[in-house]
Amino acid sequence: MKLSNNFIIDAPQQVVWDFITNPEHIGPCIPGCEDVETVGPDKYRAAIKIHVGAIKTIFHVTITTLEERPPEYSKYVTEGDEGGRASRIKATSSLTISKLDEQRCEVSYSSDISIAGRLGKFSAGVMNMIANKLSEKFVATLRDRIQSNEF
Amino acid sequence: MSDLDDLIGQSVPKIEARAKLTGTAVYTEDIYRPRMLHAALLGSPFAHARIVSYDATAALALPGVKAVLTAADVPAKLIGHTIRDEPILARDKVRYIGEPVAAVAAESLEIARQAIRLIDIEFEELPTVFDAEEALADGAPILHEDLEKYASVVESPCAGNMVAHIELETGNVDEVWNDCDVIVEGSFDIPAIQHVYMETCGALAEVDGTGKITIWSSTQQIFGTQMAVALALDLPMSKVRCIAPAVGGGFGAKFITIEPITAALALKTRRPVKLILPRDEDMISMRSRHAAKIRMKTGAMADGTLVARSTEVVLNGGAYSDFSPVVLEASMLLAAGPYRIPHVRNVGRAAYTNRLRAGAMRGFGVMQPTFAGESQIDEIAAQLGLDAIELRIKNAKQSGDMNMGSHHLPVCRIADCLKEIRAHPAFVEAEGDAGIPGKRRAIGISSIVQQSGLFSSSANVRLAEDGTLTVCTGYVDIGTGSDTALAQVAAATLGVELESINIVAPDTDGAAYDYGTSADRGAHGVSESVHRAALVVKEKITGLTAEILECSPLDVEVRPGGKVGLRGVPDVELSFADVAQRGLYVGGGPIIGQHAWYMQEQTIDPAATRALGFRMGGGVFYGFAATAVQIEVDELTGQIEVLQAWHAADVGRVLNPNGALGQIYGGVVQGISGALLEELVWDDGQVVNPTLMDYKISGSLDAPPNIHGILLENADPDSPWGARGMAEPCIIGVAPAVANALASATGVRIRSLPLSPEQVLTALIAHETE
Numbered sequence: 065m066k067l068s069n070n071f072i073i074d075a076p077q078q079v080v081w082d083f084i085t086n087p088e089h090i091g092p093c094i095p096g097c098e099d100v101e102t103v104g105p106d107k108y109r110a111a112i113k114i115h116v117g118a119i120k121t122i123f124h125v126t127i128t129t130l131e132e133r134p135p136e137y138s139k140y141v142t143e144g145d146e147g148g149r150a151s152r153i154k155a156t157s158s159l160t161i162s163k164l165d166e167q168r169c170e171v172s173y174s175s176d177i178s179i180a181g182r183l184g185k186f187s188a189g190v191m192n193m194i195a196n197k198l199s200e201k202f203v204a205t206l207r208d209r210i211q212s213n214e215f
Numbered sequence: 216m217s218d219l220d221d222l223i224g225q226s227v228p229k230i231e232a233r234a235k236l237t238g239t240a241v242y243t244e245d246i247y248r249p250r251m252l253h254a255a256l257l258g259s260p261f262a263h264a265r266i267v268s269y270d271a272t273a274a275l276a277l278p279g280v281k282a283v284l285t286a287a288d289v290p291a292k293l294i295g296h297t298i299r300d301e302p303i304l305a306r307d308k309v310r311y312i313g314e315p316v317a318a319v320a321a322e323s324l325e326i327a328r329q330a331i332r333l334i335d336i337e338f339e340e341l342p343t344v345f346d347a348e349e350a351l352a353d354g355a356p357i358l359h360e361d362l363e364k365y366a367s368v369v370e371s372p373c374a375g376n377m378v379a380h381i382e383l384e385t386g387n388v389d390e391v392w393n394d395c396d397v398i399v400e401g402s403f404d405i406p407a408i409q410h411v412y413m414e415t416c417g418a419l420a421e422v423d424g425t426g427k428i429t430i431w432s433s434t435q436q437i438f439g440t441q442m443a444v445a446l447a448l449d450l451p452m453s454k455v456r457c458i459a460p461a462v463g464g465g466f467g468a469k470f471i472t473i474e475p476i477t478a479a480l481a482l483k484t485r486r487p488v489k490l491i492l493p494r495d496e497d498m499i500s501m502r503s504r505h506a507a508k509i510r511m512k513t514g515a516m517a518d519g520t521l522v523a524r525s526t527e528v529v530l531n532g533g534a535y536s537d538f539s540p541v542v543l544e545a546s547m548l549l550a551a552g553p554y555r556i557p558h559v560r561n562v563g564r565a566a567y568t569n570r571l572r573a574g575a576m577r578g579f580g581v582m583q584p585t586f587a588g589e590s591q592i593d594e595i596a597a598q599l600g601l602d603a604i605e606l607r608i609k610n611a612k613q614s615g616d617m618n619m620g621s622h623h624l625p626v627c628r629i630a631d632c633l634k635e636i637r638a639h640p641a642f643v644e645a646e647g648d649a650g651i652p653g654k655r656r657a658i659g660i661s662s663i664v665q666q667s668g669l670f671s672s673s674a675n676v677r678l679a680e681d682g683t684l685t686v687c688t689g690y691v692d693i694g695t696g697s698d699t700a701l702a703q704v705a706a707a708t709l710g711v712e713l714e715s716i717n718i719v720a721p722d723t724d725g726a727a728y729d730y731g732t733s734a735d736r737g738a739h740g741v742s743e744s745v746h747r748a749a750l751v752v753k754e755k756i757t758g759l760t761a762e763i764l765e766c767s768p769l770d771v772e773v774r775p776g777g778k779v780g781l782r783g784v785p786d787v788e789l790s791f792a793d794v795a796q797r798g799l800y801v802g803g804g805p806i807i808g809q810h811a812w813y814m815q816e817q818t819i820d821p822a823a824t825r826a827l828g829f830r831m832g833g834g835v836f837y838g839f840a841a842t843a844v845q846i847e848v849d850e851l852t853g854q855i856e857v858l859q860a861w862h863a864a865d866v867g868r869v870l871n872p873n874g875a876l877g878q879i880y881g882g883v884v885q886g887i888s889g890a891l892l893e894e895l896v897w898d899d900g901q902v903v904n905p906t907l908m909d910y911k912i913s914g915s916l917d918a919p920p921n922i923h924g925i926l927l928e929n930a931d932p933d934s935p936w937g938a939r940g941m942a943e944p945c946i947i948g949v950a951p952a953v954a955n956a957l958a959s960a961t962g963v964r965i966r967s968l969p970l971s972p973e974q975v976l977t978a979l980i981a982h983e984t985e
């Protein structure tokens with residue numbers, strides 16, 4: 065499953081970069097994200113609640129940064145599973161923050177997500193829809209928080 | 216033949232129709248046993264990984280859980296139809312997402328499914344390969360490191376990820392291309408699809424006090440299942456009994472499914488265990504039809520005479536060999552179609568990949584090359600400005616010809632099938648475009664050849680003391696109507712009413728041996744067993760009657776309605792019951808007839824056909840047919856609708872017309888479904904559409920209102936009643952006929968399936984902007 069999005073934020077590039085690369089700031093923007101924890105210089109751990117139809121579950125994921133070029137580019141991999149390995153997720157994502165002017169920048173990100181197991185079998189239909197919805201929610205919260213200086 | 220032989224050719228209703236319609240037919244899921252447990256499976260979340268460790272502590276601690284089973288709990292045995300490469304639960308390695316890794320038996324299904332999630336397995340990921348050609352390339356991750364050590368019953372070479380490599384060649388293909396006036400060449404892509412039988416795979420196993428396991432399961436093959444369970448669990452076959460209750464379809468997939476796992480759970484818990492797969496697990500972990508990539512080149516003279524064809528087939532076999540080598544043999548045997556082509560070369564390879572295993576499916580390896588071959592016949596006709604049907608008739612094989620592999624074709628009426636369709640009034644009327652704005656209409660056609668008959672069969676017919684007859688074969692009626700047709704054959708042979716025939720439910724403890732429901736074996740092969748066993752009964756009845764009447768057996772005649780009498784003396788008459796009782800209680804013994812045989816074997820003449828890795832020792836009868844469709848394409852949406860269809864089948868002699876037409880209706884609709892809608896979609900090894908919500912198949916609203924079935928009778932001299940297999944060809948020609956109709960309607964030639972609106976629309980737009 066591939067997911068990509070881009071959006072414009074009314075904030076300086078460095079501010080957006082600092083916000084997005086800080087797990088304590090970005091965590092609350094991710095719908096369902098709980099317990100973000102830094103476990104190493106390039107490694108974070110998070111628990112993310114997901115709700116697909118009748119299935120309500122928590123994914124325990126580890127996010128590892130693969131490449132970073134502050135304040136404009138980051139590539140990271142997210143890996144994890146539900147307890148009992150009923151489903152497994154692996155996503156490689158990249159994020160680019162382009163400066164438009166001093167007070168504005170464009171954020172674009174793309175993810176190549178593979179989900180296996182009981183949630184994976186919904187990938188073709190409902191998961192895609194849910195992922196897009198979560199993505200929209202994420203952008204709205206992120207923009208809101210940065211623009212209102214809520215951090 | 217007796218006067219009642221007109222039972223052959225009568226549309227008697229299916230014996231079990233009422234039970235199925237009223238919901239009283241008993242399927243595996245309907246069976247309950249005292250103290251029965253319910254089972255669930257844990258499928259692999261990885262497409263390719265090493266199993267490092269298991270921890271079932273939490274699952275076992277859950278109240279109600281009676282057993283957790285992994286490869287560590289069962290004998291280290293491998294099973295498989297061709298190459299024995301498959302453990303019943305993944306051992307050391309997993310090779311596709313959904314592969315059963317662990318099983319749980321518990322007091323309820325809910326507990327079993329909850330326990331599955333508590334099993335912790337540590338995996339170590341391995342590199343994956345999903346595409347067949349990539350799997351065959353150097354450096355691809357190897358799925359079966361021990362391939363060369365596996366036991367195998369096939370002769371095709373295998374190495375690395377190559378499950379099979381087969382070649383057949385006649386003439387000198389390379390030397391004749393320059394002589395051809397027209398050559399068409401193309402690559403064709405056929406996706407994996409699923410069988411979508413109405414009843415998902417399921418089994419119930421129970422161990423008795425002597426340690427013998429009885430298994431009821433949704434299967435096409437009781438003896439093969441018995442063998443697989445015995446082999447997997449290291450038991451003698453005498454300790455395994457397999458029974459097929461009512462079976463809700465199979466289409467080739469139900470040859471050993473989850474019976475060994477269910478039996479292992481029953482052995483471990485010493486309680487009956489039932490395992491029924493939910494639809495999504497069934498679609499992820501059972502079988503698919505082979506995805507195929509085909510490169511084909513066909514050459515002809517300006518007058519339409521076919522000169523040469525070269526075909527390369529690569530089949531995606533998935534993680535285990537299953538039937539792949541035999542499916543590939545069928546592709547190789549019939550890639551040239553039912554035509555007289557002097558120069559033919561067929562090269563095929565099948566590959567292991569980290570996907571669901573591919574197995575047998577209706578159309579067995581022939582649907583794929585027929586899509587390519589029949590598309591090219593139309594391309595040649597278009598390039599030469601010839602009529603597509605006329606071109607086929609001109610090149611059609613005739614009775615007495617040989618097929619690739621130097622197989623003899625005693626009867627071949629492919630040209631008649633094409634002519635019958637062409638002359639059908641609805642066909643004549645349907646030709647041409649209707650002139651509706653935004654819609655294009657056209658007709659497309661395909662020839663079909665398929666082989667039938669396989670391995671061994673036998674039957675046992677016994678006369679009961681009331682004069683009725685018990686017929687026992689071990690052949691499973693999976694919804695095809697075979698029980699009814701076999702009852703007709705037995706009744707007609709002995710001149711009794713159909714009601715006098717008891718067809719015994721398949722049970723390895725009592726049935727005569729039969730290989731199983733596959734390859735259109737029923738109408739010709741198994742019916743021959745029944746006919747010959749019934750003839751033995753007839754002979755014994757005659758002999759005993761002669762003793763009773765103190766006359767020569769030559770003076771005894773079998774009379775319609777289960778009677779025997781003295782020839783020329785109508786008053787001297789006994790009933791079958793009189794004769795049976797005489798045998799049982801006075802002398803002569805029970806009247807029982809048996810027949811056992813290996814279906815006709817055809818061999819390859821090396822002087823005529825060069826062969827590599829080709830075995831096909833199973834009986835080979837050939838079935839011929841033609842399918843035509845009239846389609847309407849919506850130019851705005853790219854959607855294709857099949858308005859009507861024709862299928863002419865060279866059936867030899869029809870046993871039950873409604874039964875035969877039912878096969879045509881079902882096969883054509885299944886063919887339309889595959890042509891327009893079906894495709895299993897994988898994302899990184901995960902099947903992402905394993906539900907009937909996301910995997911659309913043709914329903915009654917998608918079926919054309921008119922499917923014209925044409926049954927051509929011309930008794931097959933090799934068959935006792937003249938009947939031939941006819942169910943598999945019904946599905947094979949639909950996709951090429953639709954693709955040909957699309958090309959005719961729009962000028963767009965599409966070489967991959969399904970012909971979905973997206974694909975058609977994209978091609979239409981590209982065509983218009985060219």
